[in-house]
Amino acid sequence: MIRVFLVDDHEIVRRGLADVIDQSSDMEVVGESATVRHALGRIEALVPDVAILDVRLPDGSGVDLCRDIRSRIPNVACLMLTAHDDDAATYASVLAGAAGYALKSVDTPSLLEAIRAVRNGRVLLSADAVASAASRMRETSLADPRLGSLGLRERQVLLHIADGLTNRQIGEHLGLAEKTVKNYVSSLLTKLGMQSRTQAAIFQLSGGERRRPDGAPESRSDPPS
Structure with missing residues (x-):
């Protein structure tokens, strides 16, 4: 079972997420919090596989919480969830170590697949988010x-x-x-x-042109070595 922890200050959002997740046969919600202050201690105690974090919380930033989680409990994958598509927040989430970034308007199948993906170690960012972050890191x-x-x-x-x-x-x-x-x-x-x-x-x-390990340029269409 994939163990999920929810952090969102809106109870109705947490309840909706919990209902969707608990109906899936391969995952369960093991805890939830409405604030940064209460979240970190509970996540440290429960050590879930995935933490779903609202970007904006009443007592701080979900991005800062993500950074603390990744620093203290690196095995917990963080999936950022927000109501607004924000390039700055996406970039900050990348630097904080988030494994993915999704809008609250995401449909149920996509959300469940996102949870499975980040739990399995995949980087889950949209092409636009990757391009934006890459440009800023170039x-x-x-x-x-x-x-x-x-x-x-x-x-x-x-x-x-x-x-x-x-x-x-x-x-x-x-x-x-x-x-x-x-x-x-x-x-x-x-x-x-x-x-x-x-x-x-x-x-x-962000390096632009990909290169093979031997230093030769690699086309995007080339198969992985």
């Missing part, structure tokens, strides 16, 4: 010396993370065990000074 990531610190396998894994693949899918592409891929992901995040796959994916995409 100046700092082009020719970034941190890329030179990555080994061959780490660079291959980074390319596949940018393509939205899970650890299992990356392992299938590279002929590696899922646990080995997880170790490479942890290593490359440490070397890049990042906390989440989302940040790494945007960092890779």
